[in-house]
Structures are given as C-alpha cells and as structure tokens.
Amino acid sequence: MKISVIGTGYVGLIQAVGLASFGFDVTGIDIDESKVKMLNSGNCTLYEDGLGELLKKHVGNNLKFTTSYKETTDSDVIFLCVGTPQDEEGNTDLKYIFSAVNQLKEYIKSPKHLVVKSTVPIGTNRILKELLDGYTIEIVSNPEFLREGMALTDFLSPERVVLGFNNINSVSKEILEKIYQNFTEKNIPFIITTYETSEMIKYASNAFLATKISFINELSKLADKTNADIKTVAYSMGLDDRIGKKFLNAGIGYGGSCFPKDVKSLIKQFESNNICPKIITATDKVNEIQIEWFFEKIKNYYSDLNGKTFAVLGLAFKPDTDDLRESAGIKLIELLLNEGAIIRGYDYVKKARDNAYKMYTLDKSKAFYGYNIYILWII
Incomplete structure (x- = not known):
C-alpha cells in the first residue's frame, strides 16, 4: 500500500516516519524545499526522542519527501497533516487545508482515501466532502493525540484511535484498520463514529486538559x-x-x-x-x-x-x-x-x-x- 502524507510538521513527520516503520511506502509532501532537502538527507527538522534515528533508517528506502503533489497520483491513502493556525479573532484558519485539497484534486485519478489528521472545527470534514463531491475519494476524520516530547511513543502506542466517517460501512474503514493493524493487535480501543463526533473529541480532550491546568x-x-x-x-x-x-x-x-x-x-x-x-x-x-x-x-x-x-x-x-x-x-x-x-x-x-x-x-x-x-x- 502506498501512502502520502501532506505536511511535515510535528504531526505529519511523525505520521510519515511512523507509517514507514510499519513497512508502508510513504511519501511526505511539503511546500518548503529546504525542509524537504534536509529530510531526504536524513536530517530531522524537529526534536523528538527517537525520531531522527527512525528517519535515517527508512529515508531512501521506503520513505521519501517531495514538494510535488503529483506524487499522490499513485497513493492509495493520503494523510492531511497541514497546520490550522488561529486568526486574529481566534477562529481556526483553514487556508492550508483548502489549499492542499485544491492542489490534490488534479491528481485524483483513481479511488483514494483522504485521512484528515489536522485539528479542524466541527463540520469541516463535511465541508471537504462537499468540495470533493464527484471525485473518487473518501474522507476520514482521524484526529491526532500526540504529546510533543512523547510524540513518537504516542504514535506507536496510542491510548485510542478515533475514526470518523460519513458512512461507517465505507471501504475507508477497512483500509484504516489495515494501516493500524498493529494497534488492533495491541487491543488499543478504536472509536468508530461520525465526522462531527470525531472532530469534537479532539477539541473536548484538549480543552479539558487545559481546564485542569487553569484550575490548579x-x-x-x-x-x-x-x-x-x-x-x-x-x-x-x-x-x-x-x-x-x-x-x-x-x-x-x-x-x-x-x-x-x-x-x-x-x-x-x-x-x-x-x-x-x-x-x-x-x-x-x-x-x-x-x-x-x-x-x-x-x-x-x-x-x-x-x-x-x-x-x-x-x-x-x-x-x-x-x-x-x-x-x-x-x-x-x-x-x-x-x-x-x-x-x-x-x-x-x-x-x-x-x-x-x-x-x-x-x-x-x-x-x-x-x-x-x-x-x-x-x-
């Protein structure tokens, strides 16, 4: 199975390297040419314990990086891991999400699965589904729960996997279960739900942890x-x-x-x-x-x-x-x-x-x- 990961920040780079360690052929895509060059040379662009060693092990073998969305043409699954920054009013700015999706459209030549890892407001995956209506692509909401400083460990041994679908009987469900087979073998809980519930789980989790901090x-x-x-x-x-x-x-x-x-x-x-x-x-x-x-x-x-x-x-x-x-x-x-x-x-x-x-x-x-x-x- 060939996989593309769009965005190589904290979430995307962990996702790309982690999936490569599972044995998949992975291509990381980023608009930053200097970052792509560094990663292809085996130089990690961020600090996470164990990440640099794992990157060097797989880059040049079953892991590569590029600036071209054309590489997604042959990918079965595409993970969307771009940033969703805050605008001046406190709203989530989805410009990088929409930019990535619009660039992706040109290369959807065969059935694909778009897995949204980026943290997006409730209802966003539904909007993306409408934007890609008519294309042979299914959308899955799969929020990340990585802790910086423990991100690689959290990827390899998550406490739960949340998957949101438009239709829980979709082919995407079977595909994601194959990708995350290591987790099912470890009896890690899988939460299979809707787009909206999946999106809310991410925000609710972070807001509750922040509330504990503010309380103390x-x-x-x-x-x-x-x-x-x-x-x-x-x-x-x-x-x-x-x-x-x-x-x-x-x-x-x-x-x-x-x-x-x-x-x-x-x-x-x-x-x-x-x-x-x-x-x-x-x-x-x-x-x-x-x-x-x-x-x-x-x-x-x-x-x-x-x-x-x-x-x-x-x-x-x-x-x-x-x-x-x-x-x-x-x-x-x-x-x-x-x-x-x-x-x-x-x-x-x-x-x-x-x-x-x-x-x-x-x-x-x-x-x-x-x-x-x-x-x-x-x-």
Missing part, C-alpha cells in the same frame, strides 16, 4: 495567600483516581501549538452556535493572566527590574521539545525585557536553545554562575 493555577493564587502548599494539594488531589495526577502541576500557564489555539477555537465554535461557554472561557482567561500574576510578583519583590540580570531556565513550552510556540518562558522573557532586564536563557534541548537564539540574544552556555537572579521555569 488559579488555586495556586489562593495557596500563595494562605500559606498552603499547592504541590501537596495537587499530589493529594491526584491520588483520587476520579481526578488523576496528570496536568495538576501549578505553573505560569499552558502553551504550545495546541492548547491555546484549540481552546480559543472551541470558544468561537460555541459562540457561532449561540452558546456562551463559561467554563472554557474562564480556562482561557485564567491562562492569559497567570503569567501576568507571576510577573507582578517579581516586580513587587525587586521593584526596579532595569539592569538586573535574570536566568530563565526552560525556553520551550514544555520539556523534551524544541517548540517555542506560545511558550510561557518566552512570554516571561518579553515582559522582563520590556522592563529593561538582562536575560540569560537556557534549555537542555539544543534545538530549543537554537530557536530561542534566533529570537533573542541569549546566553547559550550551560553555566549560570554569578547572575543576580534565577527564575526556574521547568514544567
């Missing part, structure tokens, strides 16, 4: 005022299996490419259906002001920050990744710089340091001796 962060403010130990509170809460231990680490807010964007998008989807989402709106608001609350504590303690040197330890939005998008550490750096502070930043992931160095003049060494102030920012 808001609670940390009360703990700060009352001398309660928020770590002990969170630990004790987590021992209740109805609550669970994960996502109860108080900090200065969630970040990354998913939670902030998906929470805001879900709010907009509520509003477009004339529903006021009170809990999710509060989740978003708490997250936005958490970094400001922490920064005010710094200002109140030191008064004048001008000329003081701060070491910020942790630049990516979470451990074990190089992704700086919506990073609370970067937001803190910007607030400090605006007050005239001098910054020394470090992250133990080299690519995260390199990415940050492109944005700011940061100290790239591992040593932070002799500086005036230390801010520990490790989630």
Whole structure:
C-alpha cells in the first residue's frame, strides 16, 4: 500500500516516519524545499526522542519527501497533516487545508482515501466532502493525540484511535484498520463514529486538559495567600483516581501549538452556535493572566527590574521539545525585557536553545554562575 502524507510538521513527520516503520511506502509532501532537502538527507527538522534515528533508517528506502503533489497520483491513502493556525479573532484558519485539497484534486485519478489528521472545527470534514463531491475519494476524520516530547511513543502506542466517517460501512474503514493493524493487535480501543463526533473529541480532550491546568493555577493564587502548599494539594488531589495526577502541576500557564489555539477555537465554535461557554472561557482567561500574576510578583519583590540580570531556565513550552510556540518562558522573557532586564536563557534541548537564539540574544552556555537572579521555569 502506498501512502502520502501532506505536511511535515510535528504531526505529519511523525505520521510519515511512523507509517514507514510499519513497512508502508510513504511519501511526505511539503511546500518548503529546504525542509524537504534536509529530510531526504536524513536530517530531522524537529526534536523528538527517537525520531531522527527512525528517519535515517527508512529515508531512501521506503520513505521519501517531495514538494510535488503529483506524487499522490499513485497513493492509495493520503494523510492531511497541514497546520490550522488561529486568526486574529481566534477562529481556526483553514487556508492550508483548502489549499492542499485544491492542489490534490488534479491528481485524483483513481479511488483514494483522504485521512484528515489536522485539528479542524466541527463540520469541516463535511465541508471537504462537499468540495470533493464527484471525485473518487473518501474522507476520514482521524484526529491526532500526540504529546510533543512523547510524540513518537504516542504514535506507536496510542491510548485510542478515533475514526470518523460519513458512512461507517465505507471501504475507508477497512483500509484504516489495515494501516493500524498493529494497534488492533495491541487491543488499543478504536472509536468508530461520525465526522462531527470525531472532530469534537479532539477539541473536548484538549480543552479539558487545559481546564485542569487553569484550575490548579488559579488555586495556586489562593495557596500563595494562605500559606498552603499547592504541590501537596495537587499530589493529594491526584491520588483520587476520579481526578488523576496528570496536568495538576501549578505553573505560569499552558502553551504550545495546541492548547491555546484549540481552546480559543472551541470558544468561537460555541459562540457561532449561540452558546456562551463559561467554563472554557474562564480556562482561557485564567491562562492569559497567570503569567501576568507571576510577573507582578517579581516586580513587587525587586521593584526596579532595569539592569538586573535574570536566568530563565526552560525556553520551550514544555520539556523534551524544541517548540517555542506560545511558550510561557518566552512570554516571561518579553515582559522582563520590556522592563529593561538582562536575560540569560537556557534549555537542555539544543534545538530549543537554537530557536530561542534566533529570537533573542541569549546566553547559550550551560553555566549560570554569578547572575543576580534565577527564575526556574521547568514544567
């Protein structure tokens, strides 16, 4: 079976390399020529534990990369993994989705299966089905649940596989079950459902996890005022299996490419259906002001920050990744710089340091001796 993967960002590259490791012939497609060249030479374009080694093992064998959609002509299955960024109003911008689909049309010469991995608002797969009406292609919604820093592990051993169909008796269902045969053999749950339910599962999952983070962060403010130990509170809460231990680490807010964007998008989807989402709106608001609350504590303690040197330890939005998008550490750096502070930043992931160095003049060494102030920012 031949497979194409459109988009080679975090989701697409993991998908392409992961499917190649299953033995499929995989072609990754990306408009970025420099990225394609790097990948074809075996150089991984992002940091994920184990991904680089697996890429080198398969590239040039059953895995290749190109900028041409023509390569999809012979593909049986096409995974759509392009970005769905947030526009200025908080809505999901689907321009890359529609661009990819429009370019794909020219090469649909035989029956194909388009599997949408990108996070898209509820109803999007239905729209894509209408756009491709008349073409010999079936659409499947297959949202990803990868954790950056654990993405390869999550792909190879997912907690569940969600598949949304227009018709659950479609040929696509059999095709996807063959592709994911490794998962059925591991008794990993498969959720077979509709487009709309599949799309909502993704948003509901991310919004709920974000809500847990905002809840413990808001609670940390009360703990700060009352001398309660928020770590002990969170630990004790987590021992209740109805609550669970994960996502109860108080900090200065969630970040990354998913939670902030998906929470805001879900709010907009509520509003477009004339529903006021009170809990999710509060989740978003708490997250936005958490970094400001922490920064005010710094200002109140030191008064004048001008000329003081701060070491910020942790630049990516979470451990074990190089992704700086919506990073609370970067937001803190910007607030400090605006007050005239001098910054020394470090992250133990080299690519995260390199990415940050492109944005700011940061100290790239591992040593932070002799500086005036230390801010520990490790989630």
